Every structure is written in structure tokens, then in C-alpha cells.
Amino acid sequence: MSALVPAPTGRRLKALARAELTLLGRNRGALVTALLVPLALPFSVRPAVDRIDLEAQGLSIGTVMLTAAIGFSFLFAVYTSLVSAYVARREELVLKRLRTGELGDAEILTGTALPAVSVGFAQALVLGVGCAVLLDAGAPRAAYLTVLGLVAGLVLCAALAAVTATLTRTVESAQVTALPLVLVSMVGSGIAVPTEVMPDTLARVCELLPLSPAIQLVRGGWTGQLSGYEVLVAVATTVAWTGLAVFAVRRWFRWEPRR
Amino acid sequence: MNTNEHEHVIEVTDLRRVYGGGFEAVRGISFSVGRGEVFALLGTNGAGKTSTVELLEGLARPAGGRVRVLGHDPYEERAAVRPRTGVMLQEGGFPSELTVAETTRMWGGCVSGARPEDEALALVGLTGRSGVRVKQLSGGERRRLDLALALLGRPEVLFLDEPTTGLDAEGRRDTWELVRALRDGGTTVLLTTHYLEEAEGLADRLAILHEGSVAATGTPLEVTARQPSRISFRLPEGYFLGDLPPLAELGVCGHEVDGGLVRLRTRELQRTATGLLVWAERAGVELHGLDVRPASLEEAFLGIARERAVAA
Numbered sequence: 001m002s003a004l005v006p007a008p009t010g011r012r013l014k015a016l017a018r019a020e021l022t023l024l025g026r027n028r029g030a031l032v033t034a035l036l037v038p039l040a041l042p043f044s045v046r047p048a049v050d051r052i053d054l055e056a057q058g059l060s061i062g063t064v065m066l067t068a069a070i071g072f073s074f075l076f077a078v079y080t081s082l083v084s085a086y087v088a089r090r091e092e093l094v095l096k097r098l099r100t101g102e103l104g105d106a107e108i109l110t111g112t113a114l115p116a117v118s119v120g121f122a123q124a125l126v127l128g129v130g131c132a133v134l135l136d137a138g139a140p141r142a143a144y145l146t147v148l149g150l151v152a153g154l155v156l157c158a159a160l161a162a163v164t165a166t167l168t169r170t171v172e173s174a175q176v177t178a179l180p181l182v183l184v185s186m187v188g189s190g191i192a193v194p195t196e197v198m199p200d201t202l203a204r205v206c207e208l209l210p211l212s213p214a215i216q217l218v219r220g221g222w223t224g225q226l227s228g229y230e231v232l233v234a235v236a237t238t239v240a241w242t243g244l245a246v247f248a249v250r251r252w253f254r255w256e257p258r259r
Numbered sequence: 260m261n262t263n264e265h266e267h268v269i270e271v272t273d274l275r276r277v278y279g280g281g282f283e284a285v286r287g288i289s290f291s292v293g294r295g296e297v298f299a300l301l302g303t304n305g306a307g308k309t310s311t312v313e314l315l316e317g318l319a320r321p322a323g324g325r326v327r328v329l330g331h332d333p334y335e336e337r338a339a340v341r342p343r344t345g346v347m348l349q350e351g352g353f354p355s356e357l358t359v360a361e362t363t364r365m366w367g368g369c370v371s372g373a374r375p376e377d378e379a380l381a382l383v384g385l386t387g388r389s390g391v392r393v394k395q396l397s398g399g400e401r402r403r404l405d406l407a408l409a410l411l412g413r414p415e416v417l418f419l420d421e422p423t424t425g426l427d428a429e430g431r432r433d434t435w436e437l438v439r440a441l442r443d444g445g446t447t448v449l450l451t452t453h454y455l456e457e458a459e460g461l462a463d464r465l466a467i468l469h470e471g472s473v474a475a476t477g478t479p480l481e482v483t484a485r486q487p488s489r490i491s492f493r494l495p496e497g498y499f500l501g502d503l504p505p506l507a508e509l510g511v512c513g514h515e516v517d518g519g520l521v522r523l524r525t526r527e528l529q530r531t532a533t534g535l536l537v538w539a540e541r542a543g544v545e546l547h548g549l550d551v552r553p554a555s556l557e558e559a560f561l562g563i564a565r566e567r568a569v570a571a
Contacts, residue, residue, distance in 0.1 A: 015368020019357060026356045093352030100316055100346035102412075103369050104337070255318075 012103055016111025017118075020085065024115050034081045034119055038073035038127075045192045052197050059223065062137025064194055067219040069127040071191030074153045074211060075182050078120040082113055082161035084174045091171065096256040109249070113158040120154050141224025145231065149217025152238040156210060159245035166252050181210070190215045213237040267291040268329060268416055268447045269298070269315060275323035276310050284310035286471035287324065292449055292464075297442050299462035300451040301560065307471040308451035309349050312420050315449065316346050328416060342371040345414030349421050349451075351405035355394035359385060359404055362393060363411070370412035379407040384433060398425035406434065410441075417441065419450040423457060435461055459556040467563055474563045479556055486554035486562050487512055487524035490531060492546035494519055502542070509534040520548075528553060 024030055042065050049064050089095050089112060098108045128146070131137045140146045160181060168177040186192040188206040195203045195212065206212055213234035220226030226234075269292040276285035285307045292298040300308045314321050317333030317340060326332065331339045353362050363380060367373040380386050383403040388396065396404065402425055409417060419438075423431040431454075438448055438461060452458055458465050459479045466476040475482050494502075500516055503509070510527035525531035532551050539546050 012369045015365050018368075019354065019361060019365035022361060023354050023356055089354065092354060093348065093350055094354055095352070096318070097346075097348055097352030098369075099318060100341075100348065101366070101369055102338075102341045102371060 009107060012107055013111045013114060016098075016103070016108070017114035020112050021115040024081070024085075024119075030081050030084060034077040034116065035123075037076040038069060038123055041072045041076075042069040048192070049194075052194070054194075059194060059196060059219075060135075060137065062131050062135035063219055063222050065135055066127060066131035066137050066222065067194075067215055068191050069131065070124050070150070070153070070218055071185065071189065071211065071215050073120050073123040073127065074157045074214070075185055075191070077123055078113075078116050078154055078157040079161050079164075080174075080178045080182065081119075082116045082158055083164045083168060083178045084171055085112055085116065086162055086165035087168045087174050088171050090165065090254060091257050093256060099255055105250075105253075105255075109158075109162055109253075113161070117154045117158055120157070121150065124150050137222060140222040142221045142226075144221065145217050145226060146221030148235070149214045149219075149221060152217065152235070152242075153211060153214030156214060156238060156242050156245065159242055159249065160210060162249045162253060163245050166249070166254055169258065184209060185211045188212065190219065194219075207233075208237060210241045266293055267327075268294045268296075269449060270327040271311075271315070271324070272326075273324035274311065274314060274321055274326060276307075276314055276319065277322040283322075284471055285314070285321075288466075288468070288471070288473045289324075290466050290473065290476060292447060294447055295442060295445050296463045297438060297448045297450070297461055299458040299465040300449070300468055301453070301455070301458045301465050301556075302451075302468035303453060303564070305470075306468040308453075308468055309420055310471075311468070312418055312449070312451055316344070316418050317341070342412065343414060344416045344418065345409035345412055347402075347405045347409040347417075347419045347422055349424075351401050353393045353401075353404065356392060358390055358392050359396070360389040362404065363389070363407065366408045367411055372413060373411050374413060376411075379411045382410055382437060383407045399427060399430045402426055403430065403434075406437070415445075415447060417446055417448045419448065421451055421453070423452070423454065431457070455556045455560055467560060469563060469567055474567065475559065483554045483556055483559045486559045487526050488528040488531075488551075488553045489558075490523045490525065490528075490535065490549075490551050492521055492535075492549040494521060495545060495547070498544060504534060504538050 024034070045068050046065065049061060054060060054064060095108060099105070103111070132139060164177050164181065165174070168174045188209045189212040191211070195206055195216070198206065207216070216226070216234050217231070220230070271291065272289050273287045274285055274289070275283065275287055277283050288311065290298070300311060302308050313319050314326055315328060315333060317328070317337055320334050328340050329343055333340045357365070359380065360376065363376040367376050377386065380389060383406050385400065385403055385407060388400060393401065393404070402422065406419070406422060409419070423434050426434060435457070438450070442448055450461070462479060464476070464478050465482065467474045467482065475485065500514070500521060506514060506523070510525050510530040511523045512526055513524035515522045523531060528551070535546070
């Protein structure tokens, strides 16, 4: 028996991610959702933000708009576009075909997610610099928290996209099944409305929503107003949601269409 | 080195598969495939061919029984088996917006010790189509792309689920030649088909599946030998069946007469044919439209389906 050297994970992920990036580039609808929506939507919430007394909460237009933009990037560039991608690959039997090869399940899902997650990351960088310069948000006070929030949000969005894909039968219905998380996060996770301006009890409940801790970390890193305890709770909440999502994917993810 | 592995590359024992709704698609089948053999699973649609192959490929966990591929459990020991197997599913799963070259490059990046992509495409005659998107390929071209990807990792064991469905006659011949060449190179091939001539011409051994069970197994010759051979001819005007030597003496096990057309069934073809021809020679009788043929796989196949239908 010849000793086969298995292809290294890095090379396999790269091959898969490259194909997926090509596909993203050829899907105009997905491209618009991923690239333009996160850049355009924050301006639609601006009038509402203007009416809020931000200074009393230690916020500024810049930081609020920035987190809104990054939040929209999580939801549209990563989450929504990945739900469609996972469902499309499953319905075309691509996932099933990939599972006959050397890739592990986690590698297949990760490789497929890489382009969307990279787009989300790049967008966050552009938005961060843009808001810092154009809206006088300034440099983040605790940049490591912002980065932590970014990574947490991106990973969790990818995992939640796989969970949502499990509940989605067709690419068309992905527009509907992705909606609940998008709406709940916009309203409750501090994307369209900063949680700081909510009544206390409501704010505390909303802090437990999946994307709340990531947004909180991103904004907190910018304003430098998070206590160590708050950071800890945010990280723990993200880890719990990610763990739950990973468990759900391992348990229920469908690798081929229902017949 | 495990010698057993060289004798039986695939071992299936009392394999069962039950789907979510409780439907038992595979009902306790057993067979084994030796190194360098071409083994065909033959059956009608719904006989359990794909359900069985998916268990061998390690795509699902069996409800019961045991599968070993190259000495490993293909489901539990995926990492040990996959680098050494190549799979062609019944329906290719490729993103329709990628080109042939992009698809091959992607797959090549995920395979250990991959052949050059051009070589794999050349093997299946798709070289000229590398810039074409998958969605623009014909059904036959898609099957060939699928085969190219299955061959990309120079597999020791190849699983082909209906490899020639949708191919034209020429494409089918090409695929057969390729499979034979691979077999001669030492590759073990397990294929499913509902084309009888494909199983007869290509397989070293085969199993006929019927409703999730193995109805018959062996070499194509062994399987067909269990069916009677056939002789048919027309007697000239004025001659009747009774003019022949006693049928039992000729080794005939069944007969039909339809107008002047006589059909005989026998398990001793040479004895029956000799007896018949010697009689005709002596009697000076011309047997019009004389047709002598050993049982074909098709008859074996239909015979099995009939028996089962009667038993049911």
C-alpha cells in the first residue's frame, strides 16, 4: 500500500473557497446583497439616530452608525448570503458530492463560508476606517475588543447560517427563513437602535440575543466604555450561542435535498 | 501488510438500510469484491442499488450489518478510506455556474496525490470543453465530468453509480473501455447499472438486486447458466412436434408451439441441439429460422423478477 499524504486542510479550504468566491462573483443578486446593502442601509437609520439623545449615553453619531454598518454587514454580507449559498450547494447536490471526498464536514462548511466571511471582514475594515474619518468616530479606544467582536460576529453568523439552511428547502425560501434573525437583530441587538437607549429590563433581555454581544464588543471597543465584567458576559454569551449553533448543525444539518 | 485486504477490497455482510419513514431499502445483503475486480450491482429502479452504494461510499450509517472498504468502516473511518476511493454519484453535484476547468481545479485541490487536471479531463474526452460552464454541458458530458473527478485522486477503489445513464452509444463504449483499462491497471470497480449488456460485458462478477435483497450472484456466466437455454425453429409443412424424438430424451425441459414455430428450453444445450440436428439430417428436414442461444442475463433478470412476482 502506498503511503498517501493527505492533502493539507489549508490547501483544501483554499480550493473550496476559491470556487465559492468565483460563484459569489457570478451571482449578481447575492453580490448586491453582500456588498451594497451593508453600505447603504446605515444611511436609512440615520434620521432615527439623529432624534436620539446620544451624548447622554456616551455615544456619538459616528459610533452608532459604525456599529449599524458592521451589524448590517454581519446580517447581509455574511448571514443572509451564506444561508443562500449553503442551500444552493445542497440543492445542487454539491455538498453531497463533496462529502464523498476527503474533506471533513467541518471543512466543507468552513470552506464554503470563507468568501462571505472575508467579505464581511473587509467590509468592517472599510466601514471602520470610513466612519472614523468621515463621521469623526475617532480611533477605537480598545481595538482588541472591536476585533474580538468582529471575529465573534462573523463566526456566529456563519454558524447560524448553517442552522438556518437546515430549515430552508429552496434558495427562494432562504429570503424568508433568514428574515427572523435579521429583524430581531436589527431591532434588538443594537444595530438599528442602540441598546443603550432601551428601557433597562428590555435591554437586559436583548443582550442575550445571538448578535448582541458581538455588536456590544465592537461598539464597546470603540467607546472604551465596557467593564471587564461586561466583556466577560458578552464573550460567554457568544460562546454559548456558537456552541448551540455548532451542536444544531452537527445534529440536524441536511447534506442533501429531501426527496 | 494485511493480506485479507488484497483478497477482499469490499466486504458487505448482512447490510441493512432503513429510511426515515421506516422503508427498508436494503434488506440484509452480503457480497464481497476482490482487488482488481469489476463488480456490478444490477437491478430495476428501486431495487436498492443506490441505497447500497451510498453505504459503501460512507455517506450514511447502515441500520444493520457491516461494510468494510479496504479493511475500514467507510462511515466511521472516513479519513482512512476517502483518500483511496473515487466516487461518482448517480447525479453529479457540481455548481452549475463554474466551468469544467474551475470545477476540476476545485476538486483537485481537495484530493491527495491528484492527477494533473488536464490528464483527468483527457481520460474522459472533455479536454475541449474545459472553458464551458457546467450548466451548458449535455447530460452525457456531465456524467463524464463526474467520472473525471472520481478518477482525479487515482483511486484504488472506484464507485460508479449508473456511470453510463444518459450517455449515447459511443460515450457508453468509451466509458466501458476506460473502466476496463482501469481494471487492468489494478483498480477495483463497483458499479450499478440497469443496463444488462453493461453488466454482462463489463462485470467480472455481479449481484442482481431485487427489492433490497440479492436475488442472484456470481459471474455473468454463472448467473445466466441457472436459466435454460433456448432453441427455436420452424418445422416444414406436414411435420409436427410429435415427429421429433421424444423431448425428454433430447434434454428439453419445456416447450411451446405457436403455429409452425417451435420453442424449446433446455439446460443441456449441446445435447438438445445435437439430438435435434441429427434427427433433422436423417429425416431430411430443413429447420427454418433455426436459432440456438444460451440464456442471456436479460432472461435471468426477467426470470428472477417473474419468480419473485409469483412468490409475492
